[in-house]
Amino acid sequence: MAELIFFVLSLATIVGALGTVISKNAYASALWMITSFIGVSGLFVMLNAPFIAMLQIIVYAGAIAVLILFVMMLMDRRVLEDKERFNPQYLWAIAFGLGLLADITVLAFKFRINLSHIGENLTLNGSNTKMVGDILFKRYLFPFELIAIVLLVALVGAIVLTKKDKKEVE
């Protein structure tokens, strides 16, 4: 049963990713991307990480996808449907992608890890969220604060890049 669920979820993930890269229209691409994200979220549930699965849906399928769709809404439809989808050097790119895939797959088959702790230490008092919060605010407090600064800088950068010049206003 677990294998069947895994197969369906990974199929959704991979087909969604292929659809994102191949489809002609950017809207269709964004919808395929959301399919892929939801498949990934299901894989996270299977790996005993329900908090991260919810985070995946909220941040990726919610915030990022909606942000991209809103930006598309502001643009001309003709800009989003390109006549030439691919760069002229696409054969090299595909060869590089296949090489990358073969490389990581060989590594995955050769990789040996200690499997005596499968699924342990992931919960505190029966809750994965409690464990994540405990580790995040004790062991990883400093990186957490750094991430807050990175988000602030990104916010300011996005506002500065999109604001109108003084000449345009006048």
Next chain:
Amino acid sequence: MFVEYMVVSALLFAIGATGVMIRRNFLIVLMSLELMLNGAGIMLITMSYYLGDVSGQIMFIFVAAIAASETAVGLAIAIMMYKKKRSLDINDFSALRK
């Protein structure tokens, strides 16, 4: 099941990398970048489960935060270039170099 999860992660990463290289539309390049980050995320969560250590999930939270800020800045650049050039073609973006 360990190898299967790693292969799904590798597939997602490779498809995303290919998308970044072959597509001409800037928004689709950004989406392919998100796919690459998700592929790395699957690998992190798989390792977290099989090694019995919750740190991988914390790393994924950091990756998600970086992905969100990267998308915000990337979309700001896309809007700026759209206002200036009325185009989202990657090859027009070489004007950023000057």
